[in-house]
Amino acid sequence: MLLPLKPGELSRLIPAVATGPQFAASSGNPRKVLQRLLISLIGGVISLLVAQSLFSSRFGPVWLVVGFVFLLYMLWGPILEAGRRNATLRRYPVAALFEGEVGDLYTREVVEERREQAGKQGRLELVENKRTWLCLELEDEEGYLGQVRFPMEKKHQAIRRGMVVRALVLSERKDFARIGAISDAWLPQPKLWVGEYPYLLRPAFEELCLRRLR
Incomplete structure (x- = not known):
């Protein structure tokens, strides 16, 4: 389900100036x-x-x-x-509140850093620093919407298929035929925020969900 945002709501959810979590x-x-x-x-x-x-x-x-x-x-x-x-x-002209579910989830290894260092024989070797990321596929009654991925932590083991998920969806088109971006996401059942970067002012987004998704 997509509920288009009202004028001014996007700027209240995604600030122009960095917040504390965004700075971190x-x-x-x-x-x-x-x-x-x-x-x-x-x-x-x-x-x-x-x-x-x-x-x-x-x-x-x-x-x-x-x-x-x-x-x-x-x-x-x-x-x-x-x-x-x-x-x-913030540059996208159209935004909507999305409520759907976790259609699928899986992990993948992501190379976060590559560097060369000398091996035991003095030769340069390529060393890769990998980290496990969790990928969530979001869907609603109309089907697949997109994906949210982020570094996996122990708390994320509570996430299951079928859990309700809410996020902000952005597009260049009013009919959302093509999705331009998806913000970080809120899973109300385990009370978890997930995403690679904390775009949203989270208390404001949770309040918006309470008002618009009754």
Whole structure:
């Protein structure tokens, strides 16, 4: 079942500015955090040294600002990334509240990182970091809608076929003949939120479901 959203509801469900959970999700894995930290420190220190050497020049204050921008990269980097991801869904002209069920679920191994390292004989070997992801196929009375996938955790073992699932569906067309994107999803029976990225303001979405799906 698809219930089209009213004007203004999409912007209340998917914010333009990053929320706390979105900031955490956009911060990335420890390797990405370390990369941001190195960029922040190296860029900040170099810019501040240049600003100090040009202190009497008119360009000194400019480099000082650049230095502080680099030092704050650990903060604004994830915020910018979250805003970009939110914008990919907010740009759709049509959105609808979806209620259906888990038609099928299965796991798959996803390569999250590839790197080269020296083996026992000193040769470079390709090492893959894999993680188990759970894929949920969503369907309603009209059939298959789409898929939501995410890294599997122990709590996700409670998910079963036939469970009610709710999500936001976005499209370029008013008849939803072609689905452009699906948000993270809410399973009310086990009270679980699932998805690769927390697009939705979850309390607001749960409240919307209570009002529209009575």
